[in-house]
Amino acid sequence: MIEFLREELEGEIPNITVEDVRVGLVYTGVVTSTGHGGVAYTPIHEFTDCPVLGEAGEIAGMPISDVMEMVLSPNLVKAAVGVATLNALSQLAFEVHPERYRFSSVDVLELIRSGDRVSMVGYFGPLIPRVLRRTGEVFVFEKRAIRDERVRFASPSEMPVVLRSSDVILISGSTLVNKTVYEILRFSGSAREVVLLGPTASITPQPLFELGATAVMGVRITDPRLMLRV
Known part of the structure; x- marks a missing residue:
């Protein structure tokens, strides 16, 4: 992912820095010096203690080429900053090379057919009632302790078998x-x-x-600086 964006934005990346960054309880946000914004989930449920970000207070102003490498860090706060940075750079890539990307307004529910076995990696609570109107077989893999009798929660050890037998996988x-x-x-x-x-x-x-995904459905941040406001 890092190398792809380096090549995609070869002429731009050396001149880009991080303008601002915020680590929130749910999302982490980054705004670049080009005015593009990206967010990433802050995985607080995976922390066993209070996480530390050694670069706190120093990321704003750093070269984007350094910050994007944070995605590789085992520190998940740092990794969230890295993913948010890649998402911000992706928005720039969409503008620089519009001919290379095809956008669609297709709703994810339109991809689900009657009788499909649907597996969710992550609990998409708001989607579940709508998915169940299309099919009755929904498996969920979720690290958090969540109760929902409408679906079957599967264990990590079941993932290879369940996913390989699924018609639709939402990750x-x-x-x-x-x-x-x-x-x-x-x-x-x-x-x-x-x-x-x-x-x-x-x-x-x-x-x-290239790894097997058939669709990537995210968001487009139209006002990155407003996105950072608490």
């Missing part, structure tokens, strides 16, 4: 932060649709397509 963009997306995509098997979904998935899709 939370937060898997980009905790780096599980790559393993999950390896289990996608013969699924008709493999969709990376959510604000954290607002990223250049080609590297994910």
Whole structure:
């Protein structure tokens, strides 16, 4: 993902810095010196203690080429900053090379057919009632302790078997932060649709397509500086 964006924005990246960054309880936001914004999920439920970001107070003004490397960090706060940065750069890439990207207004529900087995990696609560109106077989993989008797929660050990037998797989963009997306995509098997979904998935899709994703559905931030306001 990093190398793809480096090549896609080869002439721009050396001149770009981080203008501002905020780490929130739910989302982390980054605005670049080009005026583009990106967000990423802050995975607070995966922290066993209070996380520390050693670069706190120093990221604004840093070269974007350094900050985008944070996506590789085992520190998930740092990784969230890195993913938000890649998402911001992706917005720039969409503008610089519009001929390379095809956008669609298709709703994810339009990809689900009657009788499909749907697997969700991440609990998409608001989507579940609408998905169940199309099919009655929904599996959910979720690290948080959530109760919802309408769906079947599966254990991590079941993931290879369940995903390989699914027709549609919906994957939370937060898997980009905790780096599980790559393993999950390896289990996608013969699924008709493999969709990376959510604000954290607002990223250049080609590297994910090469790994088996069929669609990437994120958001476009129209006012990045307003996005950072608390």
